[in-house]
Amino acid sequence: MSAPQKRVIELSGDVDLEHAADTRQMLLDAIDGTTDLLVDLSAVTYIDSSGIASLVEALQAAHDIGATLGLVALSTQALRVFELARLDKVFPIYPDMPTAMSA
Amino acid sequence: MSAPQKRVIELSGDVDLEHAADTRQMLLDAIDGTTDLLVDLSAVTYIDSSGIASLVEALQAAHDIGATLGLVALSTQALRVFELARLDKVFPIYPDMPTAMSA
Amino acid sequence: MTGNSARSQLPSTDGNAAAEQLLLEIRFFAKPDRLKLIRPVVLAAARMCGFDEQGGQDIVLATDEACQNVIIHGYRGQPDKQITLTAYDIADGIQIRLRDTAPAADPAHIHPRDLDDIRPGGLGTHFMQAAMDDVVYLPAPGGVGNLLRLTKHLPRQP
Amino acid sequence: MTGNSARSQLPSTDGNAAAEQLLLEIRFFAKPDRLKLIRPVVLAAARMCGFDEQGGQDIVLATDEACQNVIIHGYRGQPDKQITLTAYDIADGIQIRLRDTAPAADPAHIHPRDLDDIRPGGLGTHFMQAAMDDVVYLPAPGGVGNLLRLTKHLPRQP
Numbered sequence A, B: 001m002s003a004p005q006k007r008v009i010e011l012s013g014d015v016d017l018e019h020a021a022d023t024r025q026m027l028l029d030a031i032d033g034t035t036d037l038l039v040d041l042s043a044v045t046y047i048d049s050s051g052i053a054s055l056v057e058a059l060q061a062a063h064d065i066g067a068t069l070g071l072v073a074l075s076t077q078a079l080r081v082f083e084l085a086r087l088d089k090v091f092p093i094y095p096d097m098p099t100a101m102s103a
Numbered sequence C, D: 001m002t003g004n005s006a007r008s009q010l011p012s013t014d015g016n017a018a019a020e021q022l023l024l025e026i027r028f029f030a031k032p033d034r035l036k037l038i039r040p041v042v043l044a045a046a047r048m049c050g051f052d053e054q055g056g057q058d059i060v061l062a063t064d065e066a067c068q069n070v071i072i073h074g075y076r077g078q079p080d081k082q083i084t085l086t087a088y089d090i091a092d093g094i095q096i097r098l099r100d101t102a103p104a105a106d107p108a109h110i111h112p113r114d115l116d117d118i119r120p121g122g123l124g125t126h127f128m129q130a131a132m133d134d135v136v137y138l139p140a141p142g143g144v145g146n147l148l149r150l151t152k153h154l155p156r157q158p
């Protein structure tokens, strides 16, 4: 495969206010080089504005070091939330991991 | 097929106190001859003691006219409730419709 | 007025155990169509207390049957009466309390049918006993009505 | 004491509309871990009022965001404060009311960030506006606190 290496971070369960601090830390910890990041949301059962805030912060931190951050396998609920926030054009969004890996 | 004809009744959604009168009527209405009955529970989302009561009443009405009444495709929750009531040995219980039809 | 109940303070505990934590209080009219609103929140509370899906479903069943009995036997179908449900995290399990303002029930008359005497009905209290570790009928604290306490402990870790 | 709130009567309506029907009242402490108990009951209430899965999820999101704002901005994280949520079937939709006892909020200061100014935060009130038809901040009836009214109508039948 000739594509550059990508690091995958998996979020799961309710990405909500209760887990906001953990989510933020986990995402920011992953941004430690120029590796491009993919956030796998396939196991996310619910996401709210606090989860979105962590992802926006991580996206900006990734951009700051010249990396990218894409979102993979969003549920209908998650996609809806990104659309409502008009962030579906800001984040690269991929339907599944093979598509994301070969993008 | 050499098996006798069987009539299938489908229950769906929450077979609970709210729907107890309808459930009871639907089951008793189906017992109008000697046709053997199969109650398809595959679309049942929840069943409680009121649903069980309707099924016990229907079983007894079926027996009164020499018919049988079997239960098909119980969810884990439904099977659990029949087991707790020790009715899993009283009703014929089939995992799926083909098995029930050829029994 | 809704405003009154907003200002009366939620109890942090009922005074029994320091380790118990009130998860939430729900009040609803004693009508059969309300039970579908109660079941999902009881399941979520059970999961929050550490029960698995099966344990949660048992707790939902017991609570649902308890509410049915208040609707049918306690209030005899009067739809303007209310039930108050509180759910507590008791550290090693869950406790659900149901309060009503129905005439005092006599626990001696509350029991399931003989399981071998197969007939419609008479299973609700059996499900409550089978699904929970402890089922206690008490007079409501402070007067009118009943308090039913349903307790279930987490299975011991292997 | 829990007994007090059991005996204060649930309002059958808030006096606004004859067609509105109280589905239930939930009280909980203003803590982030309680929101997972609230979401499933709001979804069930939305389904009961006739909304489809997508409509129900929008109502859940708006309610969750409203609770978050009370927890964070209203009560500034004080975990011993409480929120009272009531859900009404308004015949052509649903109304969710949230009451708190936080200092009166000034609606003029409650608004989302500019959606084009991409930064973390500032989206909760946008989700509430986008998901619901009507979002109204009122003083709590009878004094201390705030009342937030979230209303959503069913889509017209084609």
Ligand SMILES: Nc1ncnc2c1ncn2[C@@H]1O[C@H](COP(=O)(O)OP(=O)(O)O)[C@@H](O)[C@H]1O
Residues within 6 Å of the ligand: C069, C070, C072, C073, C074, C105, C106, C109, C110, C111, C112, C113, C121, C122, C123, C124, C125, C126
């Ligand atoms: N909350 C209650 N108040 C008064 N009587 C009750 C209550 N719950 C149960 N009972 C009594 O206990 C009996 C058994 O209850 P249960 O096992 O749930 O079966 P069922 O409700 O089908 O009769 C009821 O028939 C009733 O006489």
Ligand SMILES: Nc1ncnc2c1ncn2[C@@H]1O[C@H](COP(=O)(O)OP(=O)(O)O)[C@@H](O)[C@H]1O
Residues within 6 Å of the ligand: D069, D070, D072, D073, D074, D105, D106, D109, D110, D111, D112, D113, D121, D122, D123, D124, D125, D126
């Ligand atoms: N319940 C509330 N009480 C007081 N202020 C509030 C309340 N809800 C929202 N606000 C104000 O409105 C702003 C925007 O809220 P919101 O769009 O939810 O984004 P965020 O909470 O991320 O700031 C908040 O930063 C706060 O200043």
